Amino acid sequence: QVQLVQSGAELRKPGASVKVSCRPSGYTFTGYYLHWVRQAPGQGLEWLGRINPRTGGTHLPPKFRGRVAMTGDTSNSVVYMELTRLTYDDTAVYFCARLGDNSNNHLDFWGQGTLVTVSS
């Protein structure tokens, strides 16, 4: 069965960086795009971008370009999302999710989420 397992909760100070991992299983790693979505406490969903695990190519919204990096390791079937220059507003649960297909742009399987807390 398809599963996406993420790394554990992180606590960082403002200005620091954080790197979250997402390890899919149950399907061909290079066969599906992976997206990252975050959710601040009590708020809605915000898209951070996507990565093609086969090529390493990424697509990020302008808001996060220069501050978010997404990478993939095909040898170990894991993707990473790194967020730099953290501020208090980056406190959120970060999810990775598999793109079901490009025609509908739906996210069919999600990781359990990783809480990133930014606090001094």
Added chain:
Amino acid sequence: QSVLTQPPSVSGAPGQRVIISCSGDTSNIGDNSVNWYQQLPGTAPKLLIFGDSQRPSGVPDRISGSKSGTSASLAISGLQSEDEADFYCGAWDDNLNGLIFGGGTKLTVL
């Protein structure tokens, strides 16, 4: 402020039917598929409807989706207490060239 507009909350009694709306424009809902996600408290979102009206395996047929023009709707009939959750619509936006979500709707089963 979300690009897709949803009501903050809806409610209904057990057994009743509720509808959650999602309003957008021609660059998103009008030109691309709408997907719906259910998020139970403290858990990750779960895909409920994709491609405007298709149900993934395991989603009961009392849950349905539809779209007309630049608006979409999620209908849940035969309400059950376990349906209490937050619901989000999502779609690709051609102008923003990215994935967007509605602000979410909290469903309360009375």
